[in-house]
Amino acid sequence: MPTSEKLMSLKNASVVYRTESGEGRRVVWSDVSLDIHRGEWIAVVGPNGSGKSTLASVLLGLNPLSAGQVHRGNQAAEAKTRGVLQLPEAQFIGETVGEELDFLPTADQLTMEKRRAWYAEVLNEVGLTISPDRKMATLSGGQKQLVNLAVALASQPEILLLDEPTAMLDPAARKEVREAVRQAHQRGTTIVWISHRLEEVADATRIIGFGAGRITFDGEPRAFFYGTTESSRQVTSPCVELGFDPPFAVQTAMSLLEQGVTLQPLPLNLEELAEAIACR
Numbered sequence: 001m002p003t004s005e006k007l008m009s010l011k012n013a014s015v016v017y018r019t020e021s022g023e024g025r026r027v028v029w030s031d032v033s034l035d036i037h038r039g040e041w042i043a044v045v046g047p048n049g050s051g052k053s054t055l056a057s058v059l060l061g062l063n064p065l066s067a068g069q070v071h072r073g074n075q076a077a078e079a080k081t082r083g084v085l086q087l088p089e090a091q092f093i094g095e096t097v098g099e100e101l102d103f104l105p106t107a108d109q110l111t112m113e114k115r116r117a118w119y120a121e122v123l124n125e126v127g128l129t130i131s132p133d134r135k136m137a138t139l140s141g142g143q144k145q146l147v148n149l150a151v152a153l154a155s156q157p158e159i160l161l162l163d164e165p166t167a168m169l170d171p172a173a174r175k176e177v178r179e180a181v182r183q184a185h186q187r188g189t190t191i192v193w194i195s196h197r198l199e200e201v202a203d204a205t206r207i208i209g210f211g212a213g214r215i216t217f218d219g220e221p222r223a224f225f226y227g228t229t230e231s232s233r234q235v236t237s238p239c240v241e242l243g244f245d246p247p248f249a250v251q252t253a254m255s256l257l258e259q260g261v262t263l264q265p266l267p268l269n270l271e272e273l274a275e276a277i278a279c280r
């Protein structure tokens, strides 16, 4: 699904904040170059404070660069980017679900009657069947994030940027959000998902690891978890180097590798682990 068409690029980009006292400077990251291509699903991972949310703000146009350049889209048009952030409530404007959708430009062009059908259509894109009259405050955390996702997707962004959208959610709600994002990706939306949860990155076509003020890894999920696969027994995993414990399925496959058993393909999640073991 990833193509070679560049939707957004950072060139030698740096972000520097002033320290709280205002006297010093804190370099969050520097000399970061990165191309985002149409159709990609990029997972951005890194330790606390490594600058992932700063990257999200830069890509959403909310934070300026201190040095370097950001290119959005091609010469003809800027790539439309919409975001869903960590705290579900942080993005609400309306009191009800319908009011939330009324802030989208499309709503103005619809009669009240057509608008009800459109609400249902937009909510259905993320698997929600709730009434547009429901008060936002009465929704579960997962439903709130799905409404945020529906609002973001309704403006048909080319890039959907997610900054830890499942951080506050229980496992069932996390699964629903992930499924809705998966569907959006299948419909052609480019995904950039910042996450702490390594089980969420298995869907990605590409992983970008942030650490020590720079990009430490940029490649495919299997290479991120297992290192270079041809000689995976010798090579350290970039995931472990970044300070993360690999997901259970990866840890199991790594222990088997140490005992001389190579699973094919190396699994990224439990389903793949079960399949690889069953095929032996």
Ligand SMILES: Nc1ncnc2c1ncn2[C@@H]1O[C@H](COP(=O)(O)OP(=O)(O)OP(=O)(O)O)[C@@H](O)[C@H]1O
Pocket: 017, 018, 019, 026, 028, 046, 047, 048, 049, 050, 051, 052, 053, 054, 055
């Ligand atoms: N507006 C700001 N002013 C000054 N320093 C900031 C500002 N925003 C973030 N920082 C600092 O920049 C660094 C990177 O923060 P950022 O939130 O981008 O990291 P992160 O990787 O998203 O962290 P986390 O995983 O904990 O959410 C941190 O040291 C943070 O304290």
